[in-house]
Amino acid sequence: CLGILLRGSVGPAEEEGSLLSLQRDAKGQYLFDLLCHHLNLLEKDYFGIRFVDPDKQRHWLEFTKSVVKQLRSQPPFTMCFRVKFYPADPAALKEEITRYLVFLQIKRDLYHGRLLCKTSDAALLAAYILQAEIGDYDPGKHPEGYSSKFQFFPKHSEKLERKIAEIHKTELSGQTPATSELNFLRKAQTLETYGVDPHPCKDVSGNAAFLAFTPFGFVVLQGNKRVHFIKW
Template sequence: LQTHFDPYTMCFRVKFYPSEPMKIKEELTRYLLYLQLKRDIYHGRLLCPFAEAAYLGACIVQAELGDYDPEEHPSDYIRDFKLFPKQSLKLERKIIEIHKNELRGQCAAYAELNMLQRAHSLETYGVDPHPCKDFTGSTAFLGFTATGFVVFQGNKRIHLLKWNDVSKLKFEGKTFYVIGIQKEKKLVLTFHTSTPAACKHLWKCGVENQAFYKCAKSSQIKTVCSSNIFFKGSRFRYSGKVAKEVIEASSKIQREPPEVCRAQFGQSRSYNSLSHKNLIMNMEPLVPALPSPNEYEETATENGIHDLKVQYFHIYSFTVGKSDVRINPKRQESKHKQTHANGLLPQASGKSHGVSLV
């Protein structure tokens, strides 16, 4: 990075979550997805009921500590793990019970695989929540997954429109439209974002997710327009491999599996070393609702990052080259005059000059 605001901490994130993570060929790729899901759990993005939360937490503990040992693990050893936004004593006790009795003998790779298998079945798996208002003015969170377009209110999913049933995504100003078919009838869903820029970003995310998960070949993807042909609108075309091409290319990998260097226990639990509120605004939990634009501006001003030039990074994961993972950053600069829910902000302070994958 060439910038006048060093140092930065840059975090790589999974953009397109695989629909069947158990089929990922290389252990290294599965480990990177495991790290992402562990972060999603900690930030409240991957919502799960109590029983599922306890099992996922136990898998993480097994992967990082190994088998339970009464001589090494005191009664409160789970407190050293910051696994969930709200980590109750009841949840910690259940995690200990599962770690003791159900996961013994599992190596780190196997425990991580079990975690992926359980996590991918949850409704919020792979959801990057975009805050908005529905036609009644109620707060909703929109997301795009391997299955299709989803809408959440609170912790409840109220809409799931599969990609084959989504005929068009468009936006005009601050209004986002999803047009599709449900029960053989035309369906039009309307949502309102805080700014036109946030609406355009939401539309682009939807278009590229639909292209990635729905199309059989990247050569089939066409340029799409954001609105009616009689009005001037944004144009966008997804570039890169689609999911089916990634899976096919991954199955043809022939090489020695790369070595997996796992973070040590002390490193894995040091979440507070990164100020996620300053770094990635849309990493906040689905509930409670995200702060208002005024709160975002106040936060930005307090941290000395108001009206700075921001480096934006577009991260593509699970794009296959010579291995399962190839990350292709595309940089574009923008004058940061307002902060919205789906922007990347530089960390205001820090010591690391390298790249951090958390």
């Protein structure tokens, strides 16, 4: 048997893993189905399993091929359960577990700087996360600067932290975790970089750029800006 450590699409503070065992000749589909059963996940088509090879290149596990033949590292193997195809309207997903997993993935995208947005949108998204995780603001439990204990972005300022706390205190009181997660999804899907999985390239002038497919079309990014968009 092989030992497979699978990590979910979660943020750095909540990283968890599931250790699964399977036969050496098991195919990717078997592993994927095993994990979906473990998660009680029915809406499978949005997800995939990603791994990083010894050269630090990312790959999606191919379901028709043997798991072990796709990996060049030594066991135990570490792979990640990720959203592969972002739903155009994540709030319309039927199953709560599916919406929650997509929420975790987008939260992760925000933390790793892939979901780019203006400051006001970033503050609102972070406030939704805060409401989902700690509930209503309570001055007895949440002292000054309480939002700084959470890491929503690769880096952020004290001014942004204060804005996040202000929205959380004044605008989101009474929202359940499920409602906050749903509002987070609705806001995230309106952003230009929602669902973007960038791949590095160069334009005709040799300048660094990124290519990405999204639920809505094909995009080219330079820096933090979308410079081309071809709608499906």
